[in-house]
Amino acid sequence: MFRTHLQAEVKGAVAFGDGLRVWRYVEQAIHCPWLYVCCTEKSGELTFSSMLMVADMSLFEEMLAQQTERLRVENVLLVSPGHLNRSAGWLMEGLVELCEVISPASEHLAYVYKLEGGSSYWDGYVQDPQHTLLRVIYSRS
Numbered sequence: 001m002f003r004t005h006l007q008a009e010v011k012g013a014v015a016f017g018d019g020l021r022v023w024r025y026v027e028q029a030i031h032c033p034w035l036y037v038c039c040t041e042k043s044g045e046l047t048f049s050s051m052l053m054v055a056d057m058s059l060f061e062e063m064l065a066q067q068t069e070r071l072r073v074e075n076v077l078l079v080s081p082g083h084l085n086r087s088a089g090w091l092m093e094g095l096v097e098l099c100e101v102i103s104p105a106s107e108h109l110a111y112v113y114k115l116e117g118g119s120s121y122w123d124g125y126v127q128d129p130q131h132t133l134l135r136v137i138y139s140r141s
Helices: 057-065
Strands: 033-044 048-055 073-082 091-102 108-115 120-124 133-139
Touching: 033 057, 048 057, 057 091, 057 133, 073 108
Parallel strands: none
Antiparallel strands: 033 048, 033 073, 073 091, 091 108, 091 133, 108 120
16 A cells, blocks of 8 residues: 655664565555554653554454553544545545445445544445445544
8 A cells, every 4th residue: 555665765764673674655556544643652651643544444454453541542534535535536534433335245435534623535336225234343432
């Protein structure tokens, strides 16, 4: 989903820890939605924040399942291309709920992104939205 280029790598960025590589920019080659996930990690009296750019919804679901008292997902923003958000370009909006639309045969059909302000985006094809099963993956509440 995100591509990196060698010329964008920050050489010698050892302050970020062993095994980590640091990039000045990443490229997104495919116009599909992704999540900007704000996480916190508590260490004693200190709380550290980090932001993850997640393009795989099943990976995001795994992250949610692995939360602990120490490591939490605090806020999620949806970054969506114009063809999904029905605008002239990309938008970043607060995500209230993420659901998976499931067929009667238990197959993945689409994702539904419910946003602040009450709007929703459907990503995928659903023949009859009135008679589909929704499985909640993430809910802010």
